Amino acid sequence: MRTSAYLCRLFGATAILAILWIISTSATTYQAGSNLQAAINEAAPGDTILAGPGVYDNVEITKSLNLIGTEAKIRAGERNIGIKIAADDVIVSGFTVEGGFYGIHLVNSRNCTISNNTVTGSVQWGIGLVFSDENRIENNVANYNGLGGEGWYGIYLSNSNRNLILNNVASSNGEYGIALFPSCSENVIRGNVAEDNDYGIYTFTDCDDNLVMRNVLSRNKNSGIKMIHGCSDNQILENEISENGVVGLFLQSGSGYNLIRGNEIVDNPVFGIQIQEGPDGNNTILENNVSGSQKGIFVNSDGNHIYKNRIFDCVIPAEDRGVNQWYAAYPVGGNFWGDYIGSDEFGGPGQNVSGSDGFADLPRVINERARDVYPIMGDAILPLTLVDASIFPARAQIGTQVTVTAVIDSKYGVPQMSARTKSLLRSSGRTQYIRMDRSEEDVYVGTLQTALMEEGRYKIVLTAKDSKGYEIEEEIGELELLPRSGWDFNEALSQQL
Template identity: 75%
Template sequence: MKSSAHLSPFLGATAILAFLLVTAASAATIQAGSDLQAAINQAVPGDTVLAAPGVYGGVEITKSINLIGDGARIRADDRQIGMKVGADDVTISGFTVEGGFYGIHLVGSRNCTISNNTITGCVQWGIGLISSDDNRIENNVANYNGLGGEGWYGIYLSGSHRNLIQDNVASFNGEYGIALFPSCSENVIRENVAERNDYGIYMFTNCADNLIQKNRLAQNFNSGIKMINGCSKNQILENDIVENGVVGIFLQRGSGYNLIRGNEIADNSKFGIQIQEGPSGNNTIVENNISASQRGIFVNTDGNHIYKNRIFDCVIPAEDRGVNQWYADYPEGGNFWGDYIGTDEFGGPGQNISGSDGFADLPRIINERARDIYPVMGEAVLPLQLVDASINPARASIGAEVTVEAVLDSKNGVAQVSARTRSLLRSSERTPYIRMDRAGDGAYVGTLQTALMGPGRYEIILSAKDSKGYEVEETIGELELIPRAGWSFDEALSKGL
């Protein structure tokens, strides 16, 4: 007799098909009564348990079954787990889990699908994966978890790999929307919403090769994304990271070799991207829009490569305290800087060949070590700029009143405006400041008293600051003062007139 190892391919396929048919035929659908755990205990692997509308206690699943809810609610007390899974190939869908120490809790489980559930009010995490690989967590809502004590998670992974976390909402949680800690790798975190947590997505300690893509991470009280303690080789792609309380993306303590590409990073209060502490270098930051933060990009590590980004409407567009490269080799080029107005009359790697090439002829200087050799040309994007100004009269006798007017365009609102004079003849001469008062939409007016000024030519310099701290200072014109007949400036000054 031939052993089964030597069956023909046709006979082997027939046997497998017969086995699958028998397995499918043996699967049952069980309608749970008031005791959901009893129905789960009755089921065998492959069965489907249906839970009708109603309130059930916490359950534990230790076999490969499908658990489907239709208006079913799980309520557990603060020391219980709402739904504990300790088996592979489990499906849980259609439940609302209210309360419990953990909501839906997988331990050592593989190939499970957790979808279309709502988990809220748990002491620690809403959905947790502990040493659980190759699972799908999709279309769940995990809000308002971990609000007591230290504050915890909407969705939490620990020592878990190759999981898909997709199309979930993890907002209003005590600390983290989605958290990976520690040693989580090759997970895909895609198209989720994490808002109004302390951190939208948080990775801590040796989390590598994860994909974070097309998520909305907004209005979190600290960071949109934070990676700390050796989180490396992750990809942060095409996310909306906006209006977070401190920083959009924060890499810290050895979190290097990450790719940050194609993200919209806007209106984060202090930093768009912040990289600091320890050897957190060798990250690639490319093709992002970074705008409306106090600092656009802040780095104090080495080896980061930053190019083809649009950096605009930031009070300090870039601060580099390490040794980093702010451009790619020609002809890829550098970054667009909204505050940089350059000319483009030359091209080539050395910007010395006649003819424009889309890059400014002169570098954009960041500091004495850092510069963008190939700043990308484009229309300046200035959140605060002087539109028009006038000095009337521009030539007057000493003692006359001179009116100074300015019109400002400000995205963030003007916080303060002033003007001052500077003598073009006597550098040591004390010159007065001019108080500027608002005179209409964007218009400011002030009066210069010239009685104690000497004859000569003066520049009028306007200074303005917006509510975010962006400043502009420009010379708006010149004033010529001529002596009055029979009047001496020195004599008047000595008498205090």
Template identity: 70%
Template sequence: MRCSAYLRPLLGATAILALLLVANASSATYQAGRDLQAAVDGAMPGDTILVGPGVYDKVEITKSITLIGDGARIRPGDRNIGIRIAADDVTVSGFTVEGGSYGIHLVGSNNCTVSNNTVTGAVQWGIGLISSDGNTIRDNVANYNGLGPHRWYGIYLSRSNGNQILDNEASHNGEYGICLFPSCSDNVISGNVAVGNKYGVYAFTDCNDNIIARNRLDNNEIAGIKLIGGCIRNHILENEISENGVVGIFLQTGSGYNIIRGNEIAKNQLFGVQILEGPAGNNTIFENNISGSQRGIVVNTDGNHIYNNRIFDAVIPAEDRGTNQWYAAYPVGGNFWGGHIGTDEMSGPGQNISGPDGFIDLPYVINERARDIYPIMGESVHPIQIVRASVHPARAQIGTQVTVEVALESVNGVAQISARARNLLVSSDPIRPITMYSSGEGVYTGTLQTALMGAGRYAIVLTVKDARGFELVEEMGEVEILPRSGRDFNEALSSAMGR
């Protein structure tokens, strides 16, 4: 309720006091005019301002109000802030902010809600929280911000704690989709999408005890998630992290005591998980699916505990340059290694009791210091598999052409393929190359010329490399070469050369 200026001269002092008390005890909802800042300045704490379709100038909020846009666009100009919030308990929802130095900017503001806004084209960050605690940033789109030479962010937190960053999209920004720097703790970063940035989620310098969960972080130039500079005790949980240009999850420079659990980390170009530099270490990495990278997990710090992960479709599944443990105490066990084949006939902590227990009896060896003593049984998973192979004829006289054919399944395509014939009885006999050609739909065919070969049994060895560098070398069959029978050498040679 408002005390109209036109009524005030008609009221006595007692009536005026009564109306003021009522006004202070309740809130009003009203429609803003063309001058949005004037509407905000004239509002009382607790009021709601509705902003209809149209283009508006920058606005600054310094009191606890609710600002609701319906088709409203804020265009502040390059050097200004679109919506600046400098008060507690403010709600801003439903706006499109285009351009400005910052889009929506909270400074020293607590317990605010910023929801269902679209912020794009800001010179620096789209949505920023500076020394602001306990806020909810939800269901916003912060795309294509910070695209200038300095490369800035979609959503930015600085010295801000206990905030909820939920279900936002922060994609195609200059540097980071969501950035925490420095000293941001106890925040929840959940349900967000960060695609096409340099980094999806980036935390730098003493950002501790945050939860980064259930986000989709794909196709970023370098990493899905990076923690650097002593970021400790964070929980990285159940994220989908795929097809990033270098690494899925990257911990660096003293970022330790973090938990990485239940993430789907797939097809990141070089590394699934990489932990480098600094003494912190002591991260716990478990129950993740890590696949499709050149290297699955690489660590060069100490004290990390890595178990119950599925690591497969990697050229090098694990690389350990420190002192780390790759299994949990029996019967929790170690990791599933997609290319590790073995038997499960024994059980017990020492694998010396008769009977299976779901672990391969022999350890998986990473290097001379690191091994998984309880590798988990499972169907072997290879990036390249031979579906079928044939060598025809299986017995051929010298001078006869032998056709070699193989059908392949390759997760990452076939970059190179070749075959060779190796004499099984005479080791000094030279290797005979076989050029393979694609016949379509994953089938490759080659011809073994036998005119210059000696009699004997030969193994046909196939070599295939995929686009990520994984190499399969496997025997695909044998052929027996028989001595000539009633044919002259020159005739056989001419036949082999198509004359």
């Protein structure tokens, strides 16, 4: 039983005896005054403190209690902690925390719930868990933290395990939206949005057995997800990873034995998925959509298993610098390749049984040692294709101007296009180049001057390159040049000499 001048002022002398009796027998809910720390100090374990609209100083919680804010704001100095929690079974909800060295900081805490808070402007992390297990961080906004160069995190876990990080927004922070470093295991990171950071989700050094699922990770300057230095046995499932500055998903330096499944990895300009460095590979990559990157899947380690993915609209769909398998045993099959045009007339494990089975009859070759034995059939998805072409006239006398026309279907636009001649009779014949200019949408026209050419048959070869780097080179037809009537090129040339 305790007496308190603070409680007397808050509730009045008449009510204090009843409140003290309640405190002695059960948890109590009461309204805090302007001194929030005093209310916390006076509360008993299990009590609920309600903080109404207003601005409060930073607080520290060292006992189990519930701190619930309504339009309540904590404003902390840059070397203070907005809300420090060093106890188990604490609930903090409904606060806006501005400034502070850390925003909301849990240390050696277990079974706490941090929900529906907004944390901005902290020097280091917005919400941090250090040596804290089995906590729930839910429906918070942790934006614009770590912008001063001293720290970098929206939400940060260090040596913390079995926590649930659910439905938070961690965007526009100095470096990381959500970061785990080091030794964080069995955490669930689900349903969060991390945009406009340097990295969306970042795990560093021995972060294992975590579930990263259904997060939205977009427009981060470097990566949507990066795992580095021995981060293994994680599950990366069903995330939307798009428009990040370099790479969608990056595993580096011995981060192996991870499952990467069902992710939408779109429009990351350099790599969709990049696995690089270190002895460990053995990641399983399946059922992902990878598109819109310079290199769809880049692998520089061994033992990775890659199958049932859709890889399309990538300049280089796959690059394998290790020893990896790009298909599963029949009848599971390989991957869909947007640039692969094959036939399906045979089936079976050896693709030698009459009748189609949904897999192309010939492998999709990646390099001299890597191939997809069972490429999945489907309509080719090509960002740059030649729709139609013509040569007019296709048979003409020397000196005639020949018009070359090409119709190109391009997703990204074609700033460069040209055509050239290739003699069918003379291997050393002089090549004539044709400038192709755009005359209307998707239509390009060029003129071949034949006055200095020799009679014979020529192939016309078209080359087009779009603004993203896709390039096609196709033979579009033949031109037959006839000698001028009553005139011989070699005789005329010898007379001039």
